[in-house]
Amino acid sequence: MDKVVWPCRGVAEHAYCPRLFYYMTVEGVFLPSSDTEKGAFVHKRVDRPSTAPGEPTKPTKTSDHPAVEKLEKGETDPDRPRSIRSLVLTSERLSITATLDLTEIDGDRAVPVEYRKGRPKHSRLSSNEPVDDMLEEPRLLPLPKPWPTDRVQLGLQVLLLEEAGYTVPEAYLYYAAEKLKLRVVVDDALRRDALAELEAAKRTAAGSRPAPLVNDPRCPRCSLQPICLPDEINHQRLTALTVDGVAAAVNADDLTPRKLWPPRDDGIHVVLQREGVKVGVRGQSVRVTDKDGQLVRDLPLANLESLALLGSVQVSTQALVVFADQQVPVAFLSAAGRLTAMMDPMGPTSAAVRAAQVRTLDRPEKALELARAVTVAKIANQRTLLMRNHADLPSRAASDMQEAVESATKAATIDELRGHEGNAAAIYFTHFAGMFKVGVEEIAKRFDANGRKRRPPPDPINSVLSFAYSMLTNECVVALRLASLEPGIGALHVTRPGRPALALDLMEPFRPLIADSVAVSAFNRGELTEGHFIHTASGCAMTDYGRKAFFGVYGRRMETEVTHPVFDYRLSYRRMLMLHARLIAAWLLGEVPTLAFLTTR
Numbered sequence: 001m002d003k004v005v006w007p008c009r010g011v012a013e014h015a016y017c018p019r020l021f022y023y024m025t026v027e028g029v030f031l032p033s034s035d036t037e038k039g040a041f042v043h044k045r046v047d048r049p050s051t052a053p054g055e056p057t058k059p060t061k062t063s064d065h066p067a068v069e070k071l072e073k074g075e076t077d078p079d080r081p082r083s084i085r086s087l088v089l090t091s092e093r094l095s096i097t098a099t100l101d102l103t104e105i106d107g108d109r110a111v112p113v114e115y116r117k118g119r120p121k122h123s124r125l126s127s128n129e130p131v132d133d134m135l136e137e138p139r140l141l142p143l144p145k146p147w148p149t150d151r152v153q154l155g156l157q158v159l160l161l162e163e164a165g166y167t168v169p170e171a172y173l174y175y176a177a178e179k180l181k182l183r184v185v186v187d188d189a190l191r192r193d194a195l196a197e198l199e200a201a202k203r204t205a206a207g208s209r210p211a212p213l214v215n216d217p218r219c220p221r222c223s224l225q226p227i228c229l230p231d232e233i234n235h236q237r238l239t240a241l242t243v244d245g246v247a248a249a250v251n252a253d254d255l256t257p258r259k260l261w262p263p264r265d266d267g268i269h270v271v272l273q274r275e276g277v278k279v280g281v282r283g284q285s286v287r288v289t290d291k292d293g294q295l296v297r298d299l300p301l302a303n304l305e306s307l308a309l310l311g312s313v314q315v316s317t318q319a320l321v322v323f324a325d326q327q328v329p330v331a332f333l334s335a336a337g338r339l340t341a342m343m344d345p346m347g348p349t350s351a352a353v354r355a356a357q358v359r360t361l362d363r364p365e366k367a368l369e370l371a372r373a374v375t376v377a378k379i380a381n382q383r384t385l386l387m388r389n390h391a392d393l394p395s396r397a398a399s400d401m402q403e404a405v406e407s408a409t410k411a412a413t414i415d416e417l418r419g420h421e422g423n424a425a426a427i428y429f430t431h432f433a434g435m436f437k438v439g440v441e442e443i444a445k446r447f448d449a450n451g452r453k454r455r456p457p458p459d460p461i462n463s464v465l466s467f468a469y470s471m472l473t474n475e476c477v478v479a480l481r482l483a484s485l486e487p488g489i490g491a492l493h494v495t496r497p498g499r500p501a502l503a504l505d506l507m508e509p510f511r512p513l514i515a516d517s518v519a520v521s522a523f524n525r526g527e528l529t530e531g532h533f534i535h536t537a538s539g540c541a542m543t544d545y546g547r548k549a550f551f552g553v554y555g556r557r558m559e560t561e562v563t564h565p566v567f568d569y570r571l572s573y574r575r576m577l578m579l580h581a582r583l584i585a586a587w588l589l590g591e592v593p594t595l596a597f598l599t600t601r
């Protein structure tokens, strides 16, 4: 069996948060944030490897900062101390490895210098330390100190250098935001603390993923917070403990999720469908050109979150490589909206989540739990949509739907559950046409006569529903992949070759909230009309103009914010899909005891 060698940077993350260490070092899950990107930039500058020993070096471009300039200058005199960038050291004995940003070597003396993009820790002087009493109101002046994580990382580097035969008299941390070089004393305490953290990290790695920190100020600054969902998971986890009569170890106020997520505004989600257009990338722009090479759209690459290409839209290989690098998934859909392929960036994927998915959904009682949760939420949302929009809904229909919710909650098998879901769908689509307003009676009447039919859709409403469900499936596949889940293995939907069964499961509660709602509002507001459809032997389909109008309504719906009934914060529907995909992953890993999906009132 391969012996695990731990990166020192990963062990240092353990000092920040054991769960962060577990995600990044044990599971390999990483999410770039603006902070980590700035950090990567600082390291990129520092991490250019030095030339091999003995090879003549030429002066490199110097930075604006004198400290950096000194360290980057080429060294030609063999008797002068050498500065080595990106020195890789590994210890079999300690099972650690590190790439040292910069090491100043003079004979058998070595001094490591670690770079950080941020600021050092500023602590306050204690009350018995001198302050400037010339000030009218003496202020406590901040003293810069290394962060504990940085100290651990430097301590491990010292151990590696010592094992390689060097004497390490001192070590430095360079904080780029303040252009400050801090000296760290190399003593037994530094070595002891680093070794203690290494041992703690090894113990953490041997177990399962640690629970999130509770109401902790470290979380809002953590790059992994959108994946970790500390407050949401603690809320589910600790509320359940309290309900079971086990006293939670935290104050009830600590359980109210802070709105940490999402950390930034929604990015751009682009759907391209015009025949013959080409997608390319130039610099930081995504450029869409027509058949004649004329620019039709120019989008900032940094804001692009997903791209969907319908029909015969072309994309260059170079652009695909850039999208993969930026973690932008690209969905290829047929002109009818069916997902045919997906360029899935080889991003950070947790094998632990996938293994848990296979293990858990193989157990009938667990598969039933997930299937029940999505079905109950779906029927409840169908009922709400009818009650909100139907001009004259018979009270019997509402009570029958409520009964279906209650029966689904108690279903003992997935087959029984499918039966309740089918009964509810029959009631729902019987009254579906009643949600269309005066002016679209003709279109509504045709749907009423046909009922819900998919292959082929015989009328405009069926056509829009089918297309909207296809687009939603694509969104669910993306959300599941971001949560490290395999879309092909589901619970309510049977796994079949090529079928995104779990995506279809996740989609259930959102069908009425997003797709059905888009159909109802697009016709009622006149954004889709009879003229946007063509009737062929293969059924009723939207024209190019029809699809353009559809995407306008669909895009607005995905960006509509809705309040989460449990977490009590607002998120767009697209982010809600991602949130629930991640909560499924947390449930599969046993981090949260129960599953509940979004329902609206």
Ligand code: SF4
Pocket (backbone or CB within 6 Å): 016, 017, 018, 019, 020, 211, 212, 213, 216, 218, 219, 220, 222, 223, 224, 225, 228, 229, 230
């Ligand atoms: S969000 Fe908080 S609990 Fe989660 S990994 Fe980051 S610091 Fe740890």
